[in-house]
Amino acid sequence: MLKPLFKKTPFIFICTMMLVISAKAQEKNSSVAIEAKIEKIMATLTLEEKVAMCHAQSKFSSPGLEKLGIPELWMSDGPHGVRGEINWDDWGYAKWTNDSITAFPALTCLASTFNPKLAKDYGISIGEEARYRKKDVLLGPGVNMYRTPLNGRNFEYMGEDPFLASKMVVPYIQGVQQNGVAACVKHYALNNQELWRGHINVEVSDRALHEIYLPAFKAAVEEGKVWSLMGAYNQFRGQHTTHNQILMNSILKKDWAFDGVVISDWGSAHDTKQAALNGLDIEMGTGTDGLTTSTKNAYDSYYLANPFLKMLKSGEIKEEVLNDKVRRILLLMFRTNMNPNRPLGRINNQEHLDVARKIAGEGIVLLKNEASFFPINPNKKMTIAVIGENATKSMTIGGGSSELKALHEISPLEGLKERYQNATLIHAMGYASGPSAYDRVIPSKLDANQLKKEAIEAASKADLVLFFGGLNKNHLQDCEGVDRKEYQLPFGQDELLTELLKVNSNIGVVLVSGNAVEMPWITNVKAVMQTWYLGSEAGNAIADVISGDVNPSGKLPFSFPKKLSDNAAHSFGELSYPGDKVTQYYKEDILVGYRWHDTKKIKPLFAFGEGMSYTTFELSKLDSDKKVYSKDEAITISGTVSNKGNLDGAEVVQVYIGKLNSKVSRAEKELKSFQKVPVKKGENGTFKISIDTNSLSFYDETISNWNLEKGDYMIYIGNSSSNISKKIKISIQ
Structure with a gap:
């Protein structure tokens, strides 16, 4: 049987297949060997030693096994960089001098790139920094859905669409974990607001749960093979999500066969028996008053500590429940701190800064550009008024647990000064937010009227105005712990813009935020650019796009x-x-x-x-490979992207599909695939997209499973959900 195979099959293909088979065999052998080692370790452990592994020993670590030389697990907040070193027993910073890192753009920016390759680069880079800092678990990425623009933590997530989040989270996880550092996807699940997050009970249909709020987590587990997962604070159907029977046992560990470790969010565990029986493996952060100031909050009094041990000894909880947790924890250790082959890591190198800048540049979204306000020629002599606190305010600090201690952060004003050396730049704050505080608003001591007066004077002298507005990472803005209170811009920015427009109509607005904002001035300004929180290279990336050195290609993820x-x-x-x-x-x-x-x-x-x-793109020759499909068949969409302008650029082809005359209520259309296509000026690019017909299924609550309807569907191909170039009707039989 081998002779014909060799005659018809290229030798290189056979070699490749043999390598793949060999790699899979090695992986299986390695897995079997690790399982054997775990069982050997389990046989040596006392009940007390096993329980100790299930809860924290400090703010960000859980115990190892000293007698066996097994190191403790060290965790760090993410997902945009490795957080500065925290004290053992409280939230104060340890004041190390060697824990500064590269700050990467927020995940809203990453999602805006619509570029999974950049998600992989992001994961590799942040994973290298976590490894260098000797962290075993990076607490990120976040994939909760964007449900309301008031959610204070939206900037940490990947937008409103489960397909987009799924496609971007998988390579991020793979990139992190190739460094021997576990990604910890969060916050599972339905943590879609910060207000009352510690107790609010979410009631949602099974269909919305499975179609909207779980797909990105499912992709993280089944495709990304994520090694850990963080429970959320809120409740779902009367049970806290961190130890929720439906979410943890039925869906995560049974249906999705998750073999990793479930880690509580800090303080999200509430009951010993539920935590033990409903899937929690490591409990972190219970009690946040310093942890050693009272017996009640000491580590041995955690729900999965002495109370758990007591229930095990009494027989109220079976030891096999504990053993499952410890096996998972040991497997996580073999994947991370007991993996002899993991690399050493790197930090603050030029490659990481380049990745951060590339993601930032591709994530910036140009929303309005009347009379080609952007790009602004950096060689032209002119006066530019740069107005707004957000032109100089640090955006790596604040925001809650994702705040960062960046080695450096280039502000937008610094980036513009470096790029526009032939121009005269005048900066006026215009508005001020006051100092940041985690749990309260501290009013600014600056005179708001004087700031406004100085900004108006600067605008009146300028050829053009760049207004840097939006939100920041202070309390009640884009910040963990509480939601925004209003949709409009804070600190009097809307009123300031109205006054500025009276003295200079040549205004471009540069929004720095992780959320949508109201824009009552939209028809009066020349341009609007959404720039997110861009990390260490923020100012350089913004200058790249404003100057035209980088052609914007970002798309809104919400x-x-x-x-x-x-x-x-x-x-x-x-x-x-x-x-x-x-x-x-x-x-x-x-x-x-x-x-x-x-x-x-x-x-x-x-x-x-x-x-x-x-530049200007045109989509043409759009078609599907056929018009009638059967179940399990792939739908192939192809077409041409033409660059009709004078600049190289990239367009994101987006394919949406909707069911016609569905027997259940459905959205008009849903994103089912996308592809970023770079095209040089004056040239054409092509794309081919494959979509599995089964991905068109809806979650059928009558059978508690996915159901693919027969009948007619409409394919919508365009470059946004609102700009469709062609519709194609197909049928599934």
């Missing part, structure tokens, strides 16, 4: 509603968001983000997937 009531969650009133302090109901069900805007015909201010370029 919709910008014109007003808050146009958002699905808010349209149903307070019981839908934020709830009644006890329970909230996701009344919009599956119609989140663009699904709501499209289906209800409510035009957003800016649509999901929207983003302009300095």
